[in-house]
Amino acid sequence: MNYRHAYHAGNFADVMKHAVLALVLASLKRKETPFFALDTHAGIGAYDLASVAADKTGEYLGGIARVLAAPDPPAELVAYLDLVRAWNRDGTLRWYPGSPEVARTLMRPQDRLALVELHPEDVEDLRRRLGGDRRVGIHHMDGYTAAKGLLPPPERRGLVLMDPPFEARDELSRLVRALAGVARRWPTGIVLAWYPIKGRAAVEGFHAAVKAAGGRETLAAELLIHPDDDPFRLNGSGLLIVNPPWRLDEALAELLPWLARTLAPGRGGHRLERLIAPRSGACASP
Numbered sequence: 001m002n003y004r005h006a007y008h009a010g011n012f013a014d015v016m017k018h019a020v021l022a023l024v025l026a027s028l029k030r031k032e033t034p035f036f037a038l039d040t041h042a043g044i045g046a047y048d049l050a051s052v053a054a055d056k057t058g059e060y061l062g063g064i065a066r067v068l069a070a071p072d073p074p075a076e077l078v079a080y081l082d083l084v085r086a087w088n089r090d091g092t093l094r095w096y097p098g099s100p101e102v103a104r105t106l107m108r109p110q111d112r113l114a115l116v117e118l119h120p121e122d123v124e125d126l127r128r129r130l131g132g133d134r135r136v137g138i139h140h141m142d143g144y145t146a147a148k149g150l151l152p153p154p155e156r157r158g159l160v161l162m163d164p165p166f167e168a169r170d171e172l173s174r175l176v177r178a179l180a181g182v183a184r185r186w187p188t189g190i191v192l193a194w195y196p197i198k199g200r201a202a203v204e205g206f207h208a209a210v211k212a213a214g215g216r217e218t219l220a221a222e223l224l225i226h227p228d229d230d231p232f233r234l235n236g237s238g239l240l241i242v243n244p245p246w247r248l249d250e251a252l253a254e255l256l257p258w259l260a261r262t263l264a265p266g267r268g269g270h271r272l273e274r275l276i277a278p279r280s281g282a283c284a285s286p
């Protein structure tokens with residue numbers, strides 16, 4: 001386990017992932033009934049952008065720093081940007097909230113969050129940071145295994161975020177199997193699954209496997225910061241969204257082009273594809 005998210009915190013991929021997470025949480029809050037959120041690969045919760053790791057790559061400069069400085073962000077980004085600003089009240093960008101803090105900040109007293117992290121140091125950081133919140137459970141184990149034990153939740157509504165580090169060569173296949181497992185246990189749960197975009201062929205193979213596995217309505221939202229013709233470079237960031245909340249597709253159609261223009265002017269792009277159509281009469285859990 002060599003991956004440390006501190007090197008990448010606040011980069012373009014985090015911006016897209018956390019902005020969409022914030023939109024999904026907002027949808028879940030349209031109903032008073034509690035929801036459950038499971039973060040299968042949680043990281044340490046929040047990141048110091050002045051740390052040696054973040055400073056070494058400077059990836060956040062091409063991500064959250066650029067987005068915060070841009071004029072006229074779309075309405076779809078406001079909740080996420082407000083959240084990041086709240087972490088940096090003096091106006092200097094230093095702290096970046098990871099997915100656990102995005103979820104914890106946006107959830108309500110009646111909601112519940114389970115965080116899973118396998119790295120022994122990272123899980124200790126998580127415990128120090130979020131362990132005192134009685135709404136939050138922290139689990140030191142494999143994220144995919146945890147999903148088997150924690151789903152379906154008694155709340156019966158909510159989301160799963162799967163954000164593996166892609167250190168394993170077969171991570172995309174593991175993700176396809178994990179998605180199928182979640183769908184069996186909790187067919188109405190919303191799932192956000194992150195994937196890297198290197199060469200287009202690998203992404204097409206992944207999408208084909210997801211379609212072949214069948215299942216509920218699934219969107220693929222992608223943000224490209226380079227053309228996807230170099231399989232050895234991270235060209236973009238993708239999110240599969242299973243059981244997307246009502247009108248999330250419309251929100252993404254506003255958000256993605258703005259992010260592409262802002263983060264990679266002249267070279268970036270975006271894609272929004274419905275990989276699996278909704279069943280007639282079906283509706284997602286929010």
Ligand SMILES: C[S@@+](CC[C@H](N)C(=O)[O-])C[C@H]1O[C@@H](n2cnc3c(N)ncnc32)[C@H](O)[C@@H]1O
Pocket residue numbers: 001003004005014017039040041042043044045097098099100116117118119122141142143144163164165
């Ligand atoms: C991309 S980072 C997560 C970032 C976080 N979701 C966020 O958005 O702030 C992936 C995390 O997964 C952890 N990890 C690696 N293998 C894991 C596994 N099998 N189960 C759970 N966590 C794992 C890594 O230690 C790392 O912290």
